[in-house]
Amino acid sequence: MAATQTIRLHNKTFRLSIPHDRLVGAIGEVAQRINRDYARRECPLFLGVLNGSFMYMAELLQHIDFTCEVSFVKLASYNGTSSTGAVQELIGLTNNLRGRHIIIVEDIVDTGGSIEHLIRSLIGHNPASISVSTLLFKPEAYKKEHKIDYYAMAIPDKFIVGYGLDYDQLGRNLKDIYELAAE
Numbered sequence: 001m002a003a004t005q006t007i008r009l010h011n012k013t014f015r016l017s018i019p020h021d022r023l024v025g026a027i028g029e030v031a032q033r034i035n036r037d038y039a040r041r042e043c044p045l046f047l048g049v050l051n052g053s054f055m056y057m058a059e060l061l062q063h064i065d066f067t068c069e070v071s072f073v074k075l076a077s078y079n080g081t082s083s084t085g086a087v088q089e090l091i092g093l094t095n096n097l098r099g100r101h102i103i104i105v106e107d108i109v110d111t112g113g114s115i116e117h118l119i120r121s122l123i124g125h126n127p128a129s130i131s132v133s134t135l136l137f138k139p140e141a142y143k144k145e146h147k148i149d150y151y152a153m154a155i156p157d158k159f160i161v162g163y164g165l166d167y168d169q170l171g172r173n174l175k176d177i178y179e180l181a182a183e
């Protein structure tokens, strides 16, 4: 069924930006790169960042062909459509990370504040390696130095929802990605 062209969430209108089949195609391609790079590493750990990463994680892992573990942590930094700048504490980490190869799984890297905070916390656990995988990357908004190793798609600096991403908690269930329409 064709995707709806515009939707309303709370008081805002969003228009269709990236249809589901393009997301899935791009995830398949990035998964093949991860498969090549990690084929010889001992049981890598995919570490998803909740809430937004759940859809990307579910699709990505169906394309991963090496033995791996999966876990999730939580950070929260956003209110409404702009960053509060205050990244909160990392919660939910129960794995022993010493000597592990960690692949962080994010729905979006925007300013980079969240992954910078997460990477700093993870380094303290002495993992063997850390890489970043994200469904979407906003290069024009990115303010940090850490390399974004695996991104399925680079997108313009516009607020988006769908496929795990929310506007004030709504829109995460949408199959497609929508961008905020000018009022």
Ligand SMILES: O=P(O)(O)OC[C@H]1O[C@H](OP(=O)(O)OP(=O)(O)O)[C@H](O)[C@@H]1O
Pocket (backbone or CB within 6 Å): 049, 050, 051, 052, 053, 075, 076, 077, 078, 079, 083, 106, 107, 108, 109, 110, 111, 112, 113, 114, 115, 165, 166
């Ligand atoms: O690169 P940044 O500017 O830090 O933005 C990216 C982060 O913001 C969103 O999380 P949010 O804190 O909104 O939590 P959520 O996943 O529960 O929506 C998103 O899931 C990333 O984790």
Ligand code: HPA
Pocket (backbone or CB within 6 Å): 078, 108, 110, 158, 159, 160, 161, 165, 166, 167
């Ligand atoms: O564009 C976005 N949409 C939803 N959540 C986000 N978190 C960072 N950037 C975004």
